[in-house]
Amino acid sequence: MAASTVVNGLTSPNVSNADAGALAEEQCRAAKERAAIDSASRLPALAWLAGATFWLLWASFFGLVTSIKMHIPWFDVRVIMELGIISTLLSVPLMVLIARSKNLSLDAKIGFCTFAFVAAAALWLVLRTWVFDIRWSEHGGAWQTFGRTRMTHLSLIGYGWGTQAGIAGILWLVPRLSRTPLIYPNALIAAAAIWNVGIFAGVIGILAGLGTSVEWLDFPPFVPPFLIVSLAIVAAWGIVTFTRRQESHVYVTLWYCFGAMFWMPWLYTVAVIINIYSPATGVVQSACNWWFAHNVLGLWLTPIGVGAAYYIIPKVIGRPVYSYYLSIIGFWSLALFYSWAGMHHLIGGPIPPWMVSASTVGSMMMFIPVIAVGVNHHMTMLGHMGQLRYSPSLRFVVFGAITYTAVSAQGAIEALREFSEVAHFTNYTVGHAHLGAYGFFTMIMFGVFYYMVPRLTGQEWASSRLIRLHFWLCSVGIVIYFTSLSISGWFEGRQMNNPDYPFIQKMSNELPWLICRSIGGAMMSLGHVAWAILFVLNICGVGSRREGPTFFREKTSAEVEAELNGSTATPAEVALASR
Amino acid sequence: MADFIVYATVLGSIVFFGGAAILAMAWSFRNGQFENFHKSSRSIFDADEPVGRVTDRFPDAPRSHGTKNSSSEASHRS
Known part of the structure; x- marks a missing residue:
């Protein structure tokens, strides 16, 4: 109600001076309060986001490698690494020259730097293959076999990027919505440090062959304590913030945020105990595994994504x-x-059928929240496209x-036994998983960060x-990725259901789609590089200063007077103009 | 022993999660969280960023797209 009177006050020509002054x-007070709250969240949120961005790049790298290995099995990761290192060495002097130039705009600088890098990579390819005649190695070592790179990709997306991005979002959203400045910033920064040490140890562990092979809990057994301590700090902060809220x-x-912060530490701790320790x-272990794996998506990533969109x-x-x-x-x-839905991953598996049935019912019931959220998000946008x-x-x-609407509807249908007869154990599921974790969660988190x-x-x-490049690369990339895997997976499932169909024929039918998948994945990875560049530039202070509450200071009576005489500028703009 | 731990955690989770959800819902009823949806949906706006003000744009976008005030928005139903 307060908000509507404010708007009427702003637009009504007959408003009295006293009212306008109070307004x-x-x-002024509202802008100051929001600026203070945001500035208290600054360091912890950015610390978590920096970790998230760092691991997103590595996750993309390992994902891309895994994808390429599906159609080029002998692919050697060191090719990319060598290419990256040599191209950087060759192009950095040029980049420094470009960056120092005073005549170029920032966009032009970024463009030329990218061009320099690509040109250096192309130069090295030509030199190495045709001039020096050095052959690319065809043996990569155990650390870069499919099993380990895939495990690394999944863990990095789930814990390196997804969880850290979610927490970064939470650390900004929760204080804002509670209208109370963030407390215990140092504890939260320490939690980020502990978390990232854990992730680093985990990645090395998986690549060294110590992974547990329990999906979503692949990190070696020495990693979970780091993550549990870190999650516990965040959850404790959440509880204290809830009790201190002013709104x-x-x-x-x-x-959604409090729900996620309450569910995740408990889920993760329990899952680690009953799956690892x-x-x-x-x-029973497979049931425990998928109870957890689905709940990470449903009770941790989904609430954060949906909740953030609601703001x-x-x-x-x-x-x-x-x-x-x-x-x-x-x-x-x-x-x-x-939390009921996890067992639909085990359709056709050797667990009691009632467990699967209960999960299928739970998955179908998900239509209620999905429709509610979908109607809300889309009807709010209607007319503002x-x-x-x-x-x-x-x-x-x-x-x-x-x-989110699309992937959730698809997921509920996939939980049906008849549908799973074809789609289960094929690339169809992989496409669905990426549509959820990427098309829905990751894209929403990017949106949150562009605002935050x-x-x-x-x-x-x-x-x-x-920014536009980032958006188009990621959105077109995920569409290519999802479409190719869905088509491939569906035919794959039909062909596998037919005992007369030669298996090797089914395999070679998949090849073109797998190449499409790598193309989509490469586009998404490039988009992430664009995001990382934007993030680093922003942190380093390149670009214009923001207008608005960040600059805010108390208004002088002259400024109030100026505003009363017909200017519609916000107090912040008036304050800015008078500097 | 391992079986016991599994049953204990699964049953414990049901009681813990279910109980927490019921308590949280009971609290929000008592606290009046479900009483005025119209007002609640506007709790994210304030005097400086009221209903009707667009708050995000590309850094190179013209200023006019950044601020749009329309009083009709205020009467938009909750």
Whole structure:
């Protein structure tokens, strides 16, 4: 109600001076409060985000390698590494010259630097293969076999990127929505450090052959204690923040964030105990494994992604969610049904059929939250689609929200036994998993960061062109990836169901689709490089300073007077103009 | 022993999660979280970033797209 009177006050020509003064004061207070809260979140959120971005690059690298190995089995990772190192050495002097030039715009500099790098790589390829006649090695060593690179990719996406990105988002969203500055920043930064040490040890461990082969818990047994301590710190911070909140209403995004922070530490700890330290025996272990693996998606990544979209979409376009009632239904039905869904991964497996049936029912019930969330996100956007042209974060978040509806509906249908007869154990499932973890979660998190980082650093993004490049590479990349694997997987399943169909024929039918997958994956990886460049430039302060609350200071009475005389600029802009 | 740990954790989880969900829901009823959806949905806006103000744009976008005020938005139903 307060918000609507404010808007009417702003636009009504007959407003009295006293009212306008009170309004300006209130506007001033709100801007200051938000700036203070954002600045308290700055270091911890950026620390987690820096770790997330770092591991995202490595995860993309290992993912790409794994994908290429599916159609070029002898592919040697050292080819890429050598190419990368030599090209960097060759192009860095040129890049320094370009970066120092005073006549070039930032976009042109980035373009020339990229060109220098690609040219250096091409030069080295030609020199090495045709001039020096050195053959590429065909033996890579055990550390880069498919099993280990895939495990590394999955773990890095789940824990290196996904979890850290989620926590970075939480550390900014929760204080903002609770209207209380972030507390214990040092503990949270320490948690980020502990987490990243754990991830580093885990990656080395997996590559050395110590991986556990339990999907989603692949890290060697010495890693989980790091992660548990770190998660516990974040969860404890969440509880304390909840008790300190100034905003009496718990907005739907907060429900999702608190839910995620409450579920994840417990889930992970329990899963590690019953899968690694004191493993359940026999087929029970597979049930424990998939109970956890699905819940990581459903009760950790999904709530953060959906919750973030519930904040970013209304906030960017300046319109409350379509139906707040539905959003509440959506949260509680997700809390109720999602944890049931894990056993649908074991359809056809040697576990009691009632467990699978219960999971199938749970998966179908997920239609309730999915429809609620879908209706809400899309109806809120209705009539504001034009904003997609102007807002980078809205683009990513809306892409993710649309994908969420699609991927969840697809997932529920995949849980049906009849459907699984064809789709299970094929590339179809892999396509679905990437649509969820990438098309939905990762894209939404990118959107959150495009909104969050400038407000934390007070620095605008350095290049719109690079943002657009990031968006198009990632969105087109995931579409290619998903489409090719879905088509391939479906035919694969049909052919495997036919005992007369030669298996080797089925394998060679897949090849073109697997190459398409590598192309899609390469585009996404390039998009991540664009994101990493933007992030580093922003942190280093390249680009224009942000206008708005970051610069905020108390208004002078002259500025209030100026505003009353017809200017519609925000107090922050007035303050800025008078500097 | 391993079986016992598994059953204990699975049953414990059901009680713990279910119980926590029921407690949380009971708390939010008592606390009045479900009382005024119209007001609640507007809790993310404030005087400086009111309903109707667009708050994000590409860094090179013209300023006019960055701020859009329309009072009709305020009466948009919750």
